[in-house]
Structures are given as C-alpha cells and as structure tokens.
Amino acid sequence: MTEHKEFRPGDCRVRILLPAEELAARVQQLAAEIDAYYAGCGADEILLVGVLKGASIFHSDLMRALKTPVRIDFMQVSSYIGQQSSGELAIHKDILVDIAGRHVLLVEDIIDTGFTLSMLMPRLQQRQPADLKLCTVLDKREARRYDVQADFVGFVVPDKFLVGYGLDYNEYFRSLPYIGELILPDRAE
Ligand code: IMP
Numbered sequence: 001m002t003e004h005k006e007f008r009p010g011d012c013r014v015r016i017l018l019p020a021e022e023l024a025a026r027v028q029q030l031a032a033e034i035d036a037y038y039a040g041c042g043a044d045e046i047l048l049v050g051v052l053k054g055a056s057i058f059h060s061d062l063m064r065a066l067k068t069p070v071r072i073d074f075m076q077v078s079s080y081i082g083q084q085s086s087g088e089l090a091i092h093k094d095i096l097v098d099i100a101g102r103h104v105l106l107v108e109d110i111i112d113t114g115f116t117l118s119m120l121m122p123r124l125q126q127r128q129p130a131d132l133k134l135c136t137v138l139d140k141r142e143a144r145r146y147d148v149q150a151d152f153v154g155f156v157v158p159d160k161f162l163v164g165y166g167l168d169y170n171e172y173f174r175s176l177p178y179i180g181e182l183i184l185p186d187r188a189e
C-alpha cells in the first residue's frame with residue numbers, strides 16, 4: 001500500500017478556472033436549453049434528480065433558473081469494482097417516488113471516467129421513465145473510459161482535480177462559489 005497523505009485545506013491552493021459569474025451565466029443558458037427540450041417533447045413537468053453530494057449546488061441553481069415546473073428528488077450512490085471485477089453500484093439514498101412514465105433529468109456535478117453513471121443510468125432506465133436525460137455542470141471528456149454522454153453539459157474541462165461549487169477534496173472546498181484546480185502543497189509553484 002502506498003502511503004496517502006491527506007492535506008489540510010489551508011495547505012492547498014485553488015487556481016480559479018470558472019469564476020462564479022461564468023457559472024451563473026452558463027446555468028441560465030443551460031436552463032433555457034433544457035426548457036426548450038422539454039417544451040419540444042410536450043412535458044409539463046420534470047423530475048429533477050440531484051446526485052448527492054456534489055451536484056447539490058448546481059441542482060439548486062438549475063431548478064431556480066428553469067421555467068418548466070419541477071419536482072425534485074435526490075440520490076446518493078457509490079460505485080466500486082466487485083469481486084468478479086465487475087462494476088457494482090451501491091445506492092445509499094434512492095429516489096422516493098415511482099419514476100415510471102415521468103420525465104426524469106439526472107443532475108450531476110462532473111462526469112470523469114463515467115464509471116458511476118454507466119451503472120446508474122441503466123438502473124434508472126429499468127424503472128421505465130417516460131424519458132431519462134443527463135445534465136452535468138462539468139464534463140472531463142478526456143478522462144472518459146465508460147460510454148456515458150450527457151445530454152446537457154455546462155463546461156468541458158481538462159483532466160485536472162477540481163473543487164468548488166459542490167465538488168470536494170476530502171469533503172472540503174464544496175462551498176467555494178467558483179470552480180478551480182486544487183494545487184496540493186508538494187506541487188506548489
Ligand atoms: P466517475 O465515476 O469516474 O465518472 O466519477 C464519479 C465521481 O467522482 C464524480 O461524481 C465526483 O464525485 C468524483 N470526481 C471526479 N472527478 C472529480 C474532481 O475533479 N473533483 C472532485 N470530484 C471528482
């Protein structure tokens with residue numbers, strides 16, 4: 001086992017990549033795209049499902065920018081490689097309502113390798129929603145190893161470790177109003 005040193009937040013720096021104003025402007029544009037999509041398919045409401053904890057801030061900004069009526073719910077999941085080297089999905093908190101026949105929009109913070117969503121999306125699809133779409137604020141497209149594509153993407157970002165606007169490092173930095181690259185002390189320039 002290699003030793004994994006955990007750093008205190010005060011020892012790290014965050015290099016701003018997406019300032020708060022840019023995030024706010026993009027959320028408005030995304031909401032307009034999403035409204036147009038649901039108007040086009042005749043949906044009169046959306047079930048907006050946030051994936052905890054990372055998507056919590058984006059989810060709350062997005063719901064207030066949408067004109068389409070929304071009802072909200074949350075899921076909390078984790079993914080791991082099981083004993084047969086197959087992907088396993090642990091659902092820590094599930095949606096409380098039956099999604100059959102409903103227009104569901106899953107709201108994520110970031111798609112990295114795509115591992116988690118490659119297991120979560122089919123599980124939700126099995127519950128026979130009228131429509132299941134995926135919206136993510138960040139897409140680390142160059143890190144993708146599993147076939148997952150978001151329908152609505154805020155920003156395509158480089159393969160760096162990002163924090164803020166819900167994203168964490170050891171549960172820290174979620175409350176930053178911007179998104180930035182985490183610079184650990186041994187990499188400080
Ligand atoms: P994936 O299954 O590899 O797509 O990654 C899933 C989860 O890893 C995301 O929903 C995040 O919670 C976390 N994650 C991936 N990249 C980052 C990052 O740059 N900063 C913080 N969390 C990340």
Ligand code: MG
Nearest residue numbers: 051054109110
């Ligand atoms: Mg997440």
